[in-house]
Amino acid sequence: MPATYHLPHLRTLEAEAIHVMRETVAEFERPVLLFSGGKDSIVLLRLAEKAFRPAPFPFPLMHVDTGHNFPEAIEYRDRRVAELGERLIVASVQESIDKGRVVEQTGPRASRNALQTVTLLDAISEHGFDAAFGGARRDEERARAKERILSFRDRFGQWEPQKQRPEVWSLYNGRIHKGEHARVFPISNWTELDVWQYIAEEELEVPSIYFAHDREVFARDGMLYAVSPLIEMMEDEAPFSARVRYRTVGDMSCTGAVESDAATLAEVVAEIAATEITERGQTRADDRVTEAAMEDRKRQGYF
Amino acid sequence: MNGHGAHAPGATVEAESSADVFRRLADRPVDLLRFATAGSVDDGKSTLIGRLLYDSKQVLADQLAHVEQASRRKGEGVLDLSLLTDGLRAEREQGITIDVAYRYFATAQRRFIIADTPGHEQYTRNMVTGASTADLAIVLVDARKGVLAQSKRHAFISSLLGIPHVVVCVNKMDLVDFQEEVFNEIVEEFDAFAARLEMPDVTFIPISALLGDNVVDRSESMPWYQGPPLLYHLEHVHIASDRNLIDVRFPVQWVIRPPATIDADYRAYAGQVAGGIMRPGDEVVVLPGGQRTTIADIDSYDGPVEEAFPPMSVAVRLTDDIDVGRGSTIVRTHNQPTVANRFEALVCWMSEQPLQPGRRYLVKHTTRTAMVGKVDVRYRIDVESLRRDEEVDTLSLNDLARVHLELSSPLVFDSYRRNRVTGSLIMIDEATNDTVAAGVILDTEVEEAPAPARSGTERSPNVRWQGTRTTRERRREALGHIGATLWFTGLPGAGKSTVAAAVEERLLQMGRPAFMLDGDNLRHGLNGDLGFDEAARAENVRRTAHVARLLAESGTVALVSLVSPYAADRRNAASLHETDELEFFEVFVDAPLEVCEQRDPKGLYARARAGELAGMTGVGAPYEPPTAADLTLGSSGETVEEEVERVLDLLRERGVI
Ligand SMILES: Nc1nc2c(ncn2[C@@H]2O[C@H](COP(=O)(O)OP(=O)(O)O)[C@@H](O)[C@H]2O)c(=O)[nH]1
Numbered sequence: 001m002p003a004t005y006h007l008p009h010l011r012t013l014e015a016e017a018i019h020v021m022r023e024t025v026a027e028f029e030r031p032v033l034l035f036s037g038g039k040d041s042i043v044l045l046r047l048a049e050k051a052f053r054p055a056p057f058p059f060p061l062m063h064v065d066t067g068h069n070f071p072e073a074i075e076y077r078d079r080r081v082a083e084l085g086e087r088l089i090v091a092s093v094q095e096s097i098d099k100g101r102v103v104e105q106t107g108p109r110a111s112r113n114a115l116q117t118v119t120l121l122d123a124i125s126e127h128g129f130d131a132a133f134g135g136a137r138r139d140e141e142r143a144r145a146k147e148r149i150l151s152f153r154d155r156f157g158q159w160e161p162q163k164q165r166p167e168v169w170s171l172y173n174g175r176i177h178k179g180e181h182a183r184v185f186p187i188s189n190w191t192e193l194d195v196w197q198y199i200a201e202e203e204l205e206v207p208s209i210y211f212a213h214d215r216e217v218f219a220r221d222g223m224l225y226a227v228s229p230l231i232e233m234m235e236d237e238a239p240f241s242a243r244v245r246y247r248t249v250g251d252m253s254c255t256g257a258v259e260s261d262a263a264t265l266a267e268v269v270a271e272i273a274a275t276e277i278t279e280r281g282q283t284r285a286d287d288r289v290t291e292a293a294m295e296d297r298k299r300q301g302y303f
Numbered sequence: 304m305n306g307h308g309a310h311a312p313g314a315t316v317e318a319e320s321s322a323d324v325f326r327r328l329a330d331r332p333v334d335l336l337r338f339a340t341a342g343s344v345d346d347g348k349s350t351l352i353g354r355l356l357y358d359s360k361q362v363l364a365d366q367l368a369h370v371e372q373a374s375r376r377k378g379e380g381v382l383d384l385s386l387l388t389d390g391l392r393a394e395r396e397q398g399i400t401i402d403v404a405y406r407y408f409a410t411a412q413r414r415f416i417i418a419d420t421p422g423h424e425q426y427t428r429n430m431v432t433g434a435s436t437a438d439l440a441i442v443l444v445d446a447r448k449g450v451l452a453q454s455k456r457h458a459f460i461s462s463l464l465g466i467p468h469v470v471v472c473v474n475k476m477d478l479v480d481f482q483e484e485v486f487n488e489i490v491e492e493f494d495a496f497a498a499r500l501e502m503p504d505v506t507f508i509p510i511s512a513l514l515g516d517n518v519v520d521r522s523e524s525m526p527w528y529q530g531p532p533l534l535y536h537l538e539h540v541h542i543a544s545d546r547n548l549i550d551v552r553f554p555v556q557w558v559i560r561p562p563a564t565i566d567a568d569y570r571a572y573a574g575q576v577a578g579g580i581m582r583p584g585d586e587v588v589v590l591p592g593g594q595r596t597t598i599a600d601i602d603s604y605d606g607p608v609e610e611a612f613p614p615m616s617v618a619v620r621l622t623d624d625i626d627v628g629r630g631s632t633i634v635r636t637h638n639q640p641t642v643a644n645r646f647e648a649l650v651c652w653m654s655e656q657p658l659q660p661g662r663r664y665l666v667k668h669t670t671r672t673a674m675v676g677k678v679d680v681r682y683r684i685d686v687e688s689l690r691r692d693e694e695v696d697t698l699s700l701n702d703l704a705r706v707h708l709e710l711s712s713p714l715v716f717d718s719y720r721r722n723r724v725t726g727s728l729i730m731i732d733e734a735t736n737d738t739v740a741a742g743v744i745l746d747t748e749v750e751e752a753p754a755p756a757r758s759g760t761e762r763s764p765n766v767r768w769q770g771t772r773t774t775r776e777r778r779r780e781a782l783g784h785i786g787a788t789l790w791f792t793g794l795p796g797a798g799k800s801t802v803a804a805a806v807e808e809r810l811l812q813m814g815r816p817a818f819m820l821d822g823d824n825l826r827h828g829l830n831g832d833l834g835f836d837e838a839a840r841a842e843n844v845r846r847t848a849h850v851a852r853l854l855a856e857s858g859t860v861a862l863v864s865l866v867s868p869y870a871a872d873r874r875n876a877a878s879l880h881e882t883d884e885l886e887f888f889e890v891f892v893d894a895p896l897e898v899c900e901q902r903d904p905k906g907l908y909a910r911a912r913a914g915e916l917a918g919m920t921g922v923g924a925p926y927e928p929p930t931a932a933d934l935t936l937g938s939s940g941e942t943v944e945e946e947v948e949r950v951l952d953l954l955r956e957r958g959v960i
Contacts, residue, residue, distance in 0.1 A: 005548055005580065005612045009335040009414045018616035019575040022556040026629050026670070050604040051616070054569060055561040138405045145404040164402065166428060166653045168435040168741040170575075171667055171729045175736040189416055191407050 010198055017186035018051040019170060020149055021133065024184045025052075027174030028131040031059040031184070032124075035088070037069075037077035038249040039206055040135025040187060043195055045084065046202055047186060048133075060087040062132075064120045066112040066251045067094040068230045073249045076207040091123035108232040111253040121157040124181055131174075131182045139191045149188045155179045192247075193272050200265040212245045212263045223256030333409070336542060339418040339434040339466070341457035342443030347474045351443065351512035352419055355534060356408055358519035403433040412538040426453070427686075427701035428653045430460050431741050435727070438542045439468040441533075446479045446509070450492040452687040458493070459686045462500040463649060463703070463743065465723055467545045469497075469505045470536060477511040481524040499689060504540075508533050546613050550717065551579030551587070552640065552725050553633040554669035559618050571602055571618035572627055577669065577724035578717075579635070581611045581619070589625065590632045590715045591642045596623040598633075613724075630671040632715040632725075640725060644673070644713040647681070647745045649705050652698040654732065654739035659697070663733040666710055669725060674711035674733075681705040698740075705745070718746030778858060784815065786855035787959045788880055789950065792867045792929065793892035794921045795907050796899035798937055802892060803862040805947045810860055815960060818854055820847055822865035823905075835918050841872050848876035855885045860959065868920045870927040886959055890950065891932035896921050 007015065024031055033048060035041045048057050063077060081088045093115050096102045101122060102115040124132060138145045148167045153159060165173055176182060187195070199206060216227040218237045225231055227239045230252050244257035245268070262271045342348035406417040418433030420426070434440055440461040444454050454471075461469050471493055479485045486509045497505055508517055509528050516522035517532045531539075559571040585598045601608040602618045611617045619633060627633075634640060652658060664675040682691040683704040691705075698704050719726030730740035779785050789806065791799040803819050810817035822843070826833065830846055833839040844867050854861035867873050873889060880887035899921065900908040911919035918924045929935075934953050936946045954960045 004543065005546075005610075006334065006543060007612075007615060009333045012335050012614060015575060015614050015616040019556070019614075022573055022616075023670075026557050051573070052557075052559060053604050054565055055559050056565075139407045145406065146402045161402065165738045166432045166729075166741065168432050168729060168738075169723065169727045170436070171727065173667060173729060173731055173736070173738045175665075175731060177736060189405065189407070191409075193409075 010194060010201065013187070013190055013194060014047065014050070014198070016170070016189070017047045020172065020184065020186040021047060021051040023170075023172050024131050024133070024150070024174065024182075025058045027172070028176075028182070030127070030129050031131040031133065032062045032089070032127065032129045033057070033059055033133040034120075034135070035061040035063055035077065035081075036135075036249065037063070037073035037080070037207055038135070039195055039199060039210065040137065042080070042204055042206055043187060043190075043198055044133055044135050045080065046198075046204055049084070057084075057086050059133075060089055062089040062091060062123060062127075062129075064091045064116050064123070065093065066116055066253075067092065068112050068252045070207065070209050070226075070246075070249060070252055072207045072209045076205070080205075089123070089127065091119050093119045095119075096122065108234045110232070111251060113251045113254045116251070117157075124157070125179075129181060130176060131184050133184045133186060135187060136183075136185045137190050137192070137195070138188050147185070147188070149185050150174060151183045151185065152176065153181050153183060157181070193269070196265070196269045196272050200269055207249060209246045209249060210268065212243050212260045212267075214241055215244050215257065216240070217242050217244060217257060224259070225256055226252060228252055333412070333414050334542070335414050335416065336439065336537060336540070337416045337418065337437050338439040338441060338537065339420055339430065339437040340441045340443070341420055341430050341434075341461070342474075343445075343451060343453040344421075346443040346445045347512040348419070348443050351441075351472065351474065351510070351518065352406060352417060354512050354515055354518045355417075356406065358515055358534075403429050410534070410538055415537065427456065427460065427651060427703065430457065431464065431651045431653070434460060434464045434466055435741065437464075437466050438545060439470065439537070439540060440466045441470045441472055444471060444473050444489055444493070446473050446475045446485055446489065449489055450496065454493070455496050456686045458497055458502070459500060459684075459689070459703075460651075462497075462502050465719060465743070467503055467542070468540050469502055470533065471505060471507045472512075472533060473507065473509045474512050476509045476516060476522075476525065477514050481509075481511075481516075481522070483525070483527040486528075506530070506536060506540075508536065547578040547722050548580055548612060549578070550638050550640070550722060551581055551585070551633070551635045552577040552717070552722060553581060553619060554671075554715075554725070555627060555629055555631045555633065556670050558628060569620075570624075571620045572631070572633065573616070573618040574670070575616045576611050576613045578613060578722050579638075581617075581633075582609065583607075586636045587621075587633050588636050588639060589621075589627050590634060590639065591713050592626065592631065594623070594625045594627075595636060596621045596625055598622075630669075632669065634715075640715050640717045642713050642715050644676075644710040645708065646714075646716070647705065647707055648728065648742040649684075649703065649745060650698070650730070650740045650742035652700060652702045652704070652740050654737055655700050656732065656735070656737075656739065657697050657699040658739075664739065665731040665733055666708065666714070666728050667731060668714045668716060668728040671712075671714055672731075673714060675708060675730065676711055677707075677709040679707040679709075681707060706742075708742075716744050719743035720746060778856075782858045784858060785886070785959060786816075786858045786860055787886035787888065787954065787957075788851040788855045788861045788863060788876075789888050789890055789954075790851070790867070790873065790876060791862065791864045791890045791892055792873060792932075793894065793937065794896060794899045794926055795866055795919070796902045796904055797892040797894040798902075798943075799864040799866075799892045801943055802890075802936060802946050802950065803864040805943055806950050807860075807862050809947055809951060810960070813960065816859040817862060818859050819862040819864065820851060820854075822847070822863075822867075825850075835924075837869070840868065844869075844872040844876060848879050851876070852879055852883065852885060855880065855887075856883065860954070866920050866926070868924065868926040870929065873929065886957060888933040888953060888957070889929055889931075891929045891935045892937045893928070893935050894937040 033044060035045065052058060061081060093112050096115060096119045097104050102118045105111060136144055146161060148164050150172045151159060152165065216239050217224040218227055218233055218239045220237060224242060224244055242259055243261060245260040245262060246255060246257050248255055260271060262268045340348050340352060404419045406419060408415050418437060420429045420433035442454060442457045444450060473486050473489050490507045508530060509525055510517040510533060512518060516524055519532060519534045521532050553574050553576055555572045555574050557573045559573050561569050581598060581601060583598050583600050587598055588595050598619055599622045600620045601611050602620060608617055658678065666673050666675055680696050680698060682693040683695045683702055684691060686703055717725045726744045728742045729738050732739045791803050793799050800821055807817045807819045825847055830843050833843050844865065847863055847865055851861035851863050877887045903909055907916060907919060908922065910916040911922040920926050934949060
């Protein structure tokens, strides 16, 4: 390979992401990395290792915990954090509810997904973070396709799509006023397939729910949800057993599973390569409510 | 499986085992092509992108469902593919594209990133944003309308941003009956305009985005077109040689320094290679400081790296413990960029707030940020006519202009043409923190060359030279002549001082100010603190060169008589003069060592041979003879008088006297 000095596309994306991370820690005072235990943030952690080892990360990790997580994801999260020897902050939606910052939804379609935004913003201001690394990608959703890699949030944590700073070359303007912060998306230009291919190439461990397993599920709006005490089933919904896997690891109340036999990384990559439905459209109820759902949530300060 | 794209609907995974698919994906040395699309509103840009995605089977079922649903709502019979690329709510409501949107697709050959830049009045800003990282630009032209002002604008910006490849898609060929003449006329018109720009590679393709002709599949309706369809071109255009693999440039982003509990001695400089190929063992200079050292190791998380090249992100360790931090740039000793705080740039103004003279701006360039002292708008460029408007002193949104920038501290840069990373910058408004401009550095009128010094002290970054070209010209008018430097180099005892003194005398007789700088004499005062090792000799030469330059600039002919044994030091002295357009002549007084030793006017050779004098040039230290001296004296048995005449002839020839 070095004879032609050619960098394969995945390594090019990796080099750019490392560049973004290093620029961020250099230009901001208190960054934090949002780590959910999901595949995108797993990739972020590996990129942070690549950017900063043998030193410790120059930032802590933070998980916004809805309390409605997949136990496999939490178990994985804690193990990975311990392995890395880094510090994890857990910001709890339950606490936001207990403090009266947010009001829990009720009913069969109740979800804590929307409440996360408040918990996240509270935690950011409590710890004085001025930059938060997130694993969002532009291929996920139409509003994200226009978001900058360094994306500014005003004093209220809000995103103004019309007022984004031009982002030219790889010159990131990291200057903000006090009280504002930036969301930084180092893997903006990665696709879902890139993420899986990278996980496979790097031999990264992921929570077991990403692989095919048998689970009690029920069908709703064309998606499969896990049967759990966290989601109320409606009258016409009946549980059944299916072989499924998850494509994203979000809040249990709004993350659906897909039927799949892909039990290994290679099989997952192959499945993604042949897939016909985008990740969010297939498994995230939160994006389906209105056509502009993601844009609205982003404006309010969502991830 | 379908030749294009991995997501062919209906393609079954069973046809290939998952392990095969995985291996195929993993083994494929897919590279990445970034392209920007430019077109005026309604030229069909969104339709074209939608078509590329759709025909290359990249539109997933739910996205398609969304488009079908929306097309129905808008009451259109055909599938409106432009909806695929239309992101934000305001845009959907107003039916225009507001901001740069990024799209991704892949074929078996390549991964693509599309920067989709919208075509309304904020166009310039958006196109600059989208095109800044592009390898290729697609410029759309409506076949019915021909090359409009907008098309010229797009072409101009592409050339300004140094996009190596441009594809002109003549769209809506279906509306002109797929006529070859229409296409040819547009090609001709565009070529005529592009000839005035710097555009290395332009390709023309007649298409119909709506019907799909020549987008992914070859058109049946235009048999006269022999070239490939657009996608084929995108897959095969050669981009590997677009990078600069020659000039090593490594801007340091961050210093990796683990705590003592992990490794107290580890210290590595992290960054992304911006140019050249770096290897352990390379001799390097750290700019703007100028310290010389060697690359000890290149580290990555995955282990040591033997060769680092763009765009790799690595961490470099150096053999010496010197002061390196964010903003330093590591380069090779023999290939250095410019270090200066004044330069010329072309900028695109991107803010709704116009450029205001009293306002405080910052420049961010690689990993350095500097205050802007002064911005002089030289002229604004009308991108359609390419005319210059010199009557402006401010800039507003979407203006393109040539400016002179003066910063509070120096940058380490190349011209943009040479390197897109080390030649680009942004301007930031210090009060609002907004990015207000993007700029590319021009390679003309650089006012200060790097003038690398061995001693590493050739830096006066924060103090700018005050004498300007205009005052030099005024001085010349007043005096009626110019100064120059004659640099006599050669072994001790070669006869440098004898010839130099005689030339000085002759010039004074002619009424011309002349002044001899004798190496030995200078060592009594100015250079009294210096010894004779390599570094001290370099410093000796450097100081002397500066004094000579000042004399030359003042209108005096400076006559330097200095052994100056190292070619690099003399080259630096010369470049110091060249930068200021001052005449500099290297005169090699070439007497054989035996002759010099025989003359030994100062008894130096005798002492050296007796072992009393270490590092004597010619005895214990090397002398690197000039290979391209302006004049060589001393070897052909001429008298001093004859040699003086030859020096004077040279000065006459070059218009000094
Ligand atoms: N007849 C024809 N119409 C086209 C073609 N390409 C685009 N259009 C139409 O031109 C209009 C503007 O296209 P759109 O893609 O939205 O343009 P944009 O503003 O450049 O993104 C739409 O009505 C398209 O259907 C083409 O090749 N032939």
